[in-house]
Amino acid sequence: MENDWYERLSNEVKNAIQISDIKQTAYNSPSNMFDSILDDLSVSDVGYNAQTYTVLQRHVYLPNMEELGQFINLNNKDSIKTYLKTVNDTEIYSIWTRDVDSKKANALHLNAFYGCLNNSPTQYTYHIAPAFVIDLSKIDYTVTGSVNYK
Numbered sequence: 001m002e003n004d005w006y007e008r009l010s011n012e013v014k015n016a017i018q019i020s021d022i023k024q025t026a027y028n029s030p031s032n033m034f035d036s037i038l039d040d041l042s043v044s045d046v047g048y049n050a051q052t053y054t055v056l057q058r059h060v061y062l063p064n065m066e067e068l069g070q071f072i073n074l075n076n077k078d079s080i081k082t083y084l085k086t087v088n089d090t091e092i093y094s095i096w097t098r099d100v101d102s103k104k105a106n107a108l109h110l111n112a113f114y115g116c117l118n119n120s121p122t123q124y125t126y127h128i129a130p131a132f133v134i135d136l137s138k139i140d141y142t143v144t145g146s147v148n149y150k
Contacts, residue, residue: 001130006060016138017059024053025064026102027117041117047100062098063131065108065117072149077115083149084112094118094126 006014026047046052065074073079084095094109101108106119109126120126 001060001062001128002058005130012139013134014059016134016136018133018135019057019059020061020133021055022058022061022064022098023055025066025099026053027065027099027108028102044102047102048105060130060132062096062128064097064099067131068097068110074117079115079149080110081112081115084110094120095129096122096126 006017009017023045024047026044028042028044068074072083084093093113094111096107096109099108100106101119104119105121107122108117108119110116111118
């Protein structure tokens with residue numbers, strides 16, 4: 001996303017986006033993700049095959065579960081479904097996160113059909129929802145409304 005999506009933004013927006021420190025997180029997911037809630041999942045900095053994750057600096061990135069949990073109730077299937085059905089004003093099936101499953105070589109995604117966290121091989125073509133931090137003092141904007149999925 002850093003070399004593709006970000007580069008297509010206007011210079012004004014690119015100049016307002018701040019660099020963020022990001023890191024992947026591994027979730028020790030249960031065998032049945034569809035019935036789990038985020039509070040039940042253990043979190044680790046060590047992933048599949050004992051892979052460790054370092055901090056990266058990026059302008060844009062995939063959100064992680066912690067960031068999504070700031071505005072979506074990840075323990076509520078209806079909250080997840082509602083959020084995913086309104087991203088990009090289209091109904092979508094799933095969005096990737098930057099988090100991974102610690103037991104297999106899979107990445108985690110939010111699943112709209114079941115309203116839960118799930119894991120899949122990365123060759124699946126799910127949607128992305130770029131995340132970034134913007135310095136509002138660097139752009140001219142007007143607040144037109146807000147949405148709360150919690």
